[in-house]
Amino acid sequence: MASLDLTLAWSSEQEVQEITPAFIEKVEExxxxxxxxxxxxxxxxxxxxxxxxxxxxxxxxxxxxxxxxDVLSFAMSEFGEDELQINYEDDGADTEGLDDEELVSEAFIEPLGDIIISVPRAIAQAEEYGHSVERELGFLFVHGFLHLIGYDHQSEEEEKVMFAKQEDILLKAGLTR
Known part of the structure; x- marks a missing residue:
């Protein structure tokens, strides 16, 4: 299975917490x-x-x-009536024999969306919940990612599903409470 590509940028306004290479590796994991x-x-x-x-x-x-x-997610797959859908032109690559899905993946890495995390809010929540800032930032990232791919927590049932998925992923990455 191909891995996701992670593009990381941080605002120059965020000077509260250093974002270390080790933490970026954890986010990629x-x-x-x-x-x-x-x-x-x-x-x-x-x-x-x-x-x-x-x-x-x-x-x-x-x-x-x-x-x-604490976190905002903006999914690229949600097109509102005012948003334009992007059409990708053939770039001349050898695409003979590829189906539509393969054509898209050959020509373009699909943007799933943007996740924006408030570092001061994450620090405060980590203190409140009694775990590391790294764990809280990881939780917020996974939470944001699940929103990008369509999960929500508007009902109690949806929340149980989403939060169980979050905890499972964080546990696998060693980010426990």
């Missing part, structure tokens, strides 16, 4: 484990670490909630 768990063979996730002010602005702009939150 979480992405691989989550992808394997959900049968996602390829795709790209953009992850951005921000401060509370930035995430509050985004939360207000996109969710009409004027307060900071």
């Amino acid at each position: 979480l992405l691989r484990l989550a992808g394997e768990s959900e049968g996602i063979a390829a795709g790209e996730v953009a992850l951005t670490f921000v401060d509370d002010e930035t995430i509050q602005e985004l939360n207000k702009q996109y969710r009409d909630l004027d307060k900071p939150t």
Whole structure:
């Protein structure tokens, strides 16, 4: 199975916590484990670490909630009526004998979406829950990833399913409470 490609960027406004190469490796492991768990063979996730002010602005702009939150996810596969769907032209590659799905994967790594995490909020929650900041950031990343691929927690049943998946992935990565 092909692994997901992870694109990581962090806001210059986020100066609260150093994002170390070791932590990035852990996030890449979480992405691989989550992808394997959900049968996602390829795709790209953009992850951005921000401060509370930035995430509050985004939360207000996109969710009409004027307060900071811990994580926001923006799935690329959700097309609203005002959004354009991207069509990919043939780039001249040898695609003879490939089906539609293979053609897309040959020409383009599909963006699954963006995950934005508030580092100050993650630090506060880690303290509140009595576990490491790394564990909380990992939890928020997996939570955001599951939202990108269609999971939600609007009902008690949905929440049980989503949170069980999160805990399983975090356990496999060694990020326990």
